[in-house]
Amino acid sequence: MQPSELTALANEFGCPLYVYDAHKIQAQYERLTKAFAKVERLRVNYAMKALSNISILQWFQQMGAGLDTVSIQEVQLGLHAGFKPEQIIFTPNGVSFEEIEAAAALGVQINIDNLSVLEHFGAKYPEVPVCIRINPHVMAGGNTNISVGHIDSKFGISIHQLPHMLRIVENTGMRINGMHMHTGSDILDIEVFLYAAEILFDTAIHFKNLEFLDFGSGFKVPYKKGDIETDIEELGRKLSKRFLAFEKQYGQPLTLAFEPGKFLVSEAGYFLAQVNVVKQTTSTVFAGVDSGFNHLIRPMLYGSQHHIENLSNPKGKERFYTVVGYICETDTFANNRRIAEIKEGDILCFRNAGAYCFSMSSNYNARFKPAEVLYKNGKGYLIRERETLDDLLRNQILLAE
Numbered sequence: 482m483q484p485s486e487l488t489a490l491a492n493e494f495g496c497p498l499y500v501y502d503a504h505k506i507q508a509q510y511e512r513l514t515k516a517f518a519k520v521e522r523l524r525v526n527y528a529m530k531a532l533s534n535i536s537i538l539q540w541f542q543q544m545g546a547g548l549d550t551v552s553i554q555e556v557q558l559g560l561h562a563g564f565k566p567e568q569i570i571f572t573p574n575g576v577s578f579e580e581i582e583a584a585a586a587l588g589v590q591i592n593i594d595n596l597s598v599l600e601h602f603g604a605k606y607p608e609v610p611v612c613i614r615i616n617p618h619v620m621a622g623g624n625t626n627i628s629v630g631h632i633d634s635k636f637g638i639s640i641h642q643l644p645h646m647l648r649i650v651e652n653t654g655m656r657i658n659g660m661h662m663h664t665g666s667d668i669l670d671i672e673v674f675l676y677a678a679e680i681l682f683d684t685a686i687h688f689k690n691l692e693f694l695d696f697g698s699g700f701k702v703p704y705k706k707g708d709i710e711t712d713i714e715e716l717g718r719k720l721s722k723r724f725l726a727f728e729k730q731y732g733q734p735l736t737l738a739f740e741p742g743k744f745l746v747s748e749a750g751y752f753l754a755q756v757n758v759v760k761q762t763t764s765t766v767f768a769g770v771d772s773g774f775n776h777l778i779r780p781m782l783y784g785s786q787h788h789i790e791n792l793s794n795p796k797g798k799e800r801f802y803t804v805v806g807y808i809c810e811t812d813t814f815a816n817n818r819r820i821a822e823i824k825e826g827d828i829l830c831f832r833n834a835g836a837y838c839f840s841m842s843s844n845y846n847a848r849f850k851p852a853e854v855l856y857k858n859g860k861g862y863l864i865r866e867r868e869t870l871d872d873l874l875r876n877q878i879l880l881a882e
């Protein structure tokens with residue numbers, strides 16, 4: 482989106498504001514489906530924890546995507562947005578058995594990542610088809626915070642426990658209709674991904690009634706200049722070819738599924754915040770905005786770099802700034818960053834604000850959550866109102882005495 486379009490939206494809806502470009506989301510979705518065009522049965526389940534506004538979900542539903550969910554509440558939001566139960570997969574970790582039962586009762590595809598749950602569920606509901614999430618023990622990213630496939634990860638059933646999985650399936654008579662892996666949030670290397678895929682194939686061949694193989698996500702998008710980006714087209718060529726060969730070997734039609742979050746929505750998002758104060762200290766110039774980690778926590782939580790530009794002075798001379806928030810704790814968005822000269826009142830734009838930004842926001846410091854706007858066909862549509870004091874007071878009880 483152009484700086485002028487973003488500025489107009491900031492003026493129309495106020496700051497702080499999240500803006501999502503519907504056409505960028507669509508372009509990413511189509512890029513992925515095109516890369517796998519040779520696969521007859523492809524399913525892209527949007528991992529809604531990245532950005533869960535129901536209008537965003539509706540947009541995915543209209544494009545033909547499925548939905549990947551991690552809580553019963555996400556399932557309910559998905560149904561509310563128009564998804565059918567069979568378009569939803571439930572991939573929880575560490576939730577109660579009752580929650581899995583509730584999701585199954587709604588008719589969504591269950592994905593189990595624990596042997597004890599598999600045994601319990603299979604014994605109680607042998608007629609409900611279940612997908613198994615394996616842990617292929619592949620370290621796809623460089624950062625242990627976000628690489629979930631390695632040996633001590635809490636996610637998935639270890640492939641070394643394959644004999645136990647098979648025994649449970651045999652003993653309970655349950656039907657396993659899908660095999661799943663999700664190796665983490667940053668696939669640096671297509672070869673690593675293909676290596677993990679081989680482990681999924683090796684496991685899948687032991688199960689006779691599979692309908693789909695789910696390769697999870699972990700597609701990397703660039704946050705700053707020079708960042709590596711997953712070459713989706715190359716992955717499409719290589720994995721499609723291998724998948725089709727496996728399908729032949731398996732002898733039954735299989736669906737290839739993915740569940741990206743970040744890849745589909747990260748770059749479509751812009752976070753707009755206004756500069757309250759510019760503060761010179763002995764060593765730095767702070768630009769303090771009307772937001773903080775209550776609205777965008779990724780820089781503080783993961784050290785992630787969100788590119789920042791000054792919409793109010795795009796051609797200005799660049800200077801070095803430390804961009805901070807208004808929270809009464811250290812909440813540094815960017816350290817020593819080169820940005821076009823900032824004056825108080827300017828509007829700053831944080832890029833890559835589509836994934837894990839609003840969905841991780843909170844009311845810390847009793848601040849309101851921002852409004853959200855979907856930009857479509859040249860127009861901004863309000864898809865979430867800015868909160869008010871009523872939202873902060875809802876559910877609170879002032880004791881009568």
Ligand SMILES: *Cc1c(COP(=O)(O)O)cnc(C)c1O
Binds near residue numbers: 530572665740
């Ligand atoms: C979070 C998550 C995803 C999406 O990961 P991205 O890095 O945002 O693409 C996919 N599958 C599962 C099971 C997840 O928990």
